[in-house]
Each structure stands twice: as structure tokens, then as C-alpha cells.
Amino acid sequence: MGEVVPIEDNSTQEPLQIITIESSSIKETPGDCTSQDSGQGINLRELESWLPITESRNGNTFSAMFHILCSGIGFQALLLPVAFTALGWAWGIICLSIAFMWQLYTIWLLVNLHEPVPGTRYSRFVRLSIVAFGQKLGKLLAIFPVMYLSGGSCVMLIITGGGTMEQLFKIICGDGTRFESKSLTGIEWFLLFTCLALIIGQLPNLNSIARVSLTGAITAIGYYTMIWALSISKGRLNAVSYSIPNDAKTGITGFGNILNAIGIIMLAFRGHNLILEIQGTLPSSSIHPSRKSMWRGVMVSYIIIATCLFLLALVGFWAYGNKIPANGGILTAFSQFHRQDTSKFVIGLIYLWLIISCLSSYQIYAMPAFDNLEFIYATSKNRRCPGWVRARLRLFFGGLTFFIAVAFPFLGSLAPLIGGMTAVPLTFAYPCFMWISIKRPRANGAMWSLNLGLGCFGIVLSILLIVAAIWNLADKGLNANFFRP
Numbered sequence: 001m002g003e004v005v006p007i008e009d010n011s012t013q014e015p016l017q018i019i020t021i022e023s024s025s026i027k028e029t030p031g032d033c034t035s036q037d038s039g040q041g042i043n044l045r046e047l048e049s050w051l052p053i054t055e056s057r058n059g060n061t062f063s064a065m066f067h068i069l070c071s072g073i074g075f076q077a078l079l080l081p082v083a084f085t086a087l088g089w090a091w092g093i094i095c096l097s098i099a100f101m102w103q104l105y106t107i108w109l110l111v112n113l114h115e116p117v118p119g120t121r122y123s124r125f126v127r128l129s130i131v132a133f134g135q136k137l138g139k140l141l142a143i144f145p146v147m148y149l150s151g152g153s154c155v156m157l158i159i160t161g162g163g164t165m166e167q168l169f170k171i172i173c174g175d176g177t178r179f180e181s182k183s184l185t186g187i188e189w190f191l192l193f194t195c196l197a198l199i200i201g202q203l204p205n206l207n208s209i210a211r212v213s214l215t216g217a218i219t220a221i222g223y224y225t226m227i228w229a230l231s232i233s234k235g236r237l238n239a240v241s242y243s244i245p246n247d248a249k250t251g252i253t254g255f256g257n258i259l260n261a262i263g264i265i266m267l268a269f270r271g272h273n274l275i276l277e278i279q280g281t282l283p284s285s286s287i288h289p290s291r292k293s294m295w296r297g298v299m300v301s302y303i304i305i306a307t308c309l310f311l312l313a314l315v316g317f318w319a320y321g322n323k324i325p326a327n328g329g330i331l332t333a334f335s336q337f338h339r340q341d342t343s344k345f346v347i348g349l350i351y352l353w354l355i356i357s358c359l360s361s362y363q364i365y366a367m368p369a370f371d372n373l374e375f376i377y378a379t380s381k382n383r384r385c386p387g388w389v390r391a392r393l394r395l396f397f398g399g400l401t402f403f404i405a406v407a408f409p410f411l412g413s414l415a416p417l418i419g420g421m422t423a424v425p426l427t428f429a430y431p432c433f434m435w436i437s438i439k440r441p442r443a444n445g446a447m448w449s450l451n452l453g454l455g456c457f458g459i460v461l462s463i464l465l466i467v468a469a470i471w472n473l474a475d476k477g478l479n480a481n482f483f484r485p
Helices: 044-050 061-072 075-113 125-133 135-173 186-200 207-234 251-267 272-279 290-323 329-338 344-381 387-407 411-421 423-439 446-476
Strands: 019-021 026-028 034-037 040-043
Touching: 040 044, 044 344, 061 207, 061 272, 061 290, 061 344, 075 251, 075 272, 075 290, 075 329, 075 344, 075 423, 075 446, 125 135, 125 272, 125 423, 135 186, 135 272, 135 344, 135 387, 135 411, 135 423, 186 344, 186 387, 207 290, 207 329, 207 344, 251 411, 251 423, 251 446, 272 290, 272 344, 272 423, 290 329, 329 344, 344 387, 411 423, 411 446, 423 446
Parallel strands: 019 034
Antiparallel strands: 019 026, 034 040
């Protein structure tokens, strides 16, 4: 089954871009506003109004900002101080700054590629990839990264959220209380988190979860701020060191540590697979194109994101230095070194906000998968997905992510490897090549050279990070605890 071609906002008067949907391929042809599947016509404007990503185009700059913050701030950035232990102060700040500016530039490219021609909107990353690279190559490059960054992120949120719920229970009901022995198993915590996420997940479309995203953004900023502020108030650890160990500076080990640190920094920036989808919730016309309100939301959001990430990285490395644990990052370090002199209420609040943030992020990262499932139903039945079918499809997706989380609770250990194959090229490379393919800037001109150079460098970095991740797994091993969370 093919992908949907997003069409223009109703207010535009440009000719529609038409697509013929067949069982094996998608073709864009001029003609009437219908799609053919098994001989039956589907009005594309109506089809777009059935799907959860584009069902409502009544968003605004604020709703876009909430979605960007919720999808862009997450637990993965808690590892940023770990990257500084391998890079040191100077190179850590330089690499973090370059990665931030680079990914902000690729967001600008995506925002402007969303509606490259007035009246033609691409509200899904896979569809833009097909337009840029062709049918086969576009799907090959985009489908796996987008599906992993949607479904895989949801799996990681279940693992992180479920594990954090268990830690919160131990804080509240541990230390000799009569509830200490009544804790749930790891699988039961995962199931509880998934059930809560699916209850919230019954909201119909992307625009309707704006308040959920706002909640997720507030709680994410909250626990980030509490962690770095409390780390400052507690002061540096005794005998803290910022120097890189001699055995980690040279040879294969040193090179691998540097690449892993760069990988941590690059993977700290997420959400690029959702930029087009978020922009698809905004109204657009020839007078007021969606890119203007979207870019305002991006700029405000990334000022906040930059503040959070840089403070977390710098304060974390200052407070804990080389003593920061490689697994868990600054949150694990704070719990390990300051649990005794910090109240249960404060630590419990950090964990509670992390849980709420994970629940909120699950909604926006699951939306592309919900959209694809409903697209398959709508094009096969030629009608809107009924409420009871929509609920079952979302329960199916939730059950699938729960099963994968239980089966592969060690998925976080594979994140550098899979992230190098998916998140890094999608975030840092593909948008540059898309711009060259769609906008066709003058060969050897400034934009052509810049995008070609950044795209090629992103692919090279992706390959190096994959090699470093494989080397690290071969050197340290993998605790593959299948079905034992």
C-alpha cells in the first residue's frame, strides 16, 4: 500500500496534485481530485480529512511549539555529560554547538520543503522522500528510519517510563514499609505504562493532543531544571576530575570513545521525523503560508531546547566530572551521589515528571504509526475509519510496542547502533539532499555546495557511528535479557 500525498489547504486556488493509488505503486498525475484503488475513486481532499495527522488543520504557532518541545526534549539528553567525559570541556562545547546549529538548519530545510510550491503540501516525511529521491529509493531511505523513530521511540518510552514508575514506587513505598514486598514485576510496570499511554492515545488527531504536548513540554523542562539546579546546589563532588584518562586518549579505544561521544550528542536531538507532520496541522494559504508560523514556533522552541540541553550538559559535567555513570547519565549520578541528602519528595517529583513526559511523548511519536494504519484501512474500505476500528488499531499498535519492550528490554543498549542507521541520516543528511533534489539550486552555488557537503558529511558520520557502536558491542558485550525486563 502506498503513502498519501498531502494536498493543499482549502483556501488555496492552485491546481491539485493528484495521485493514483494502486496495490504496488503510487503515481502522481494531473487530473481530477480522485484516487483509484481497485477501481474505486477516493477524493484526496476527503481522504486527508480522515487521517489523524491532517484531520485538523486548525493549529497555530503555539500548538506547533508545544509539539516541537514535547518531541524535542527527552530522556536521551540525560547522557550529554557522559559525552563530555570523552571530549573534555572545549571539544564537548564545540561539538554540541555544531550539532545544534546543524540540526536547526535541517529543520529550516524541512519547514521550507513542506510546501515547496504554493498549493502542494507534504505532511509526511516518507512522502517527501519519495518526491525527492523517487519511488524505490525514497521508500528505501525513509520507511525504516521513520517507522523506527515512531515505533522504536514508543518502545523506548515504555522501557524508560515503566522502569521509572518502578523506581518511584520504591521511593514512596520502600524502606521498610509494608508495601515494599508488593511491588509489581518489570512486565507489569511496562503494561501499566502502556495502558495509561493508550488511554490518552484515544484522542483523535495530532492537533487534538496539543494540550498533552504542552503537559509533556512543561514536565520535561521541569525535571531537566530540577536536575541541574539541584546538582549546582549540592556542589561538585570531592576529588572530581575533568581530565580524559590516558588509556582513553589514544588508539582504537580513544577513537571509539570519541565517536561514541559524538553519537550521544547527535542523538540528543530528536523529532525531525515529526516536523512535516506538525506543520501539516497548520493552516496555509498563498498569503499566509504555513512555513512562517511554523518557523516562529521552531525558533522559540529551540531557544528553550538549547537552554535546557546546554545547561544539563555543562552543569552535569561540572558537578560529576568523570564520575558520571555511563548508563543513565546525570539522573543516575544524582540519585547515586545525593539520594541520602535529598528529600524523597524532591526525587519522587523528578521521577513523576519524567513519567508524565514519557506518557506525553508517546502520543506524538505514535501518531505517524496511527496515521499509517488508518490510511491502510481508509484506502481499502474507501471510507473514514470508524471510532471502534480506530480504537482497535491503536490498541494493536500499543500491544505491539509493549510486546517488543518486554521481548527486548535491552533495546537502549542498541540505540547507538540503530540510531546511527536511522536518526543520524534522517536528521543531519537527508534534508540536505532533499533540498538539492526538489529546489534544484544552481550547481556549485552556495546552497548547492553547502547542502551537498553537509549531506555527505552526515552520511560519513552515520557510517562511523555504526562502526563505533558495533566495536563497542563487540568489546563490552551485550546483556541480552530477552523477556526479562
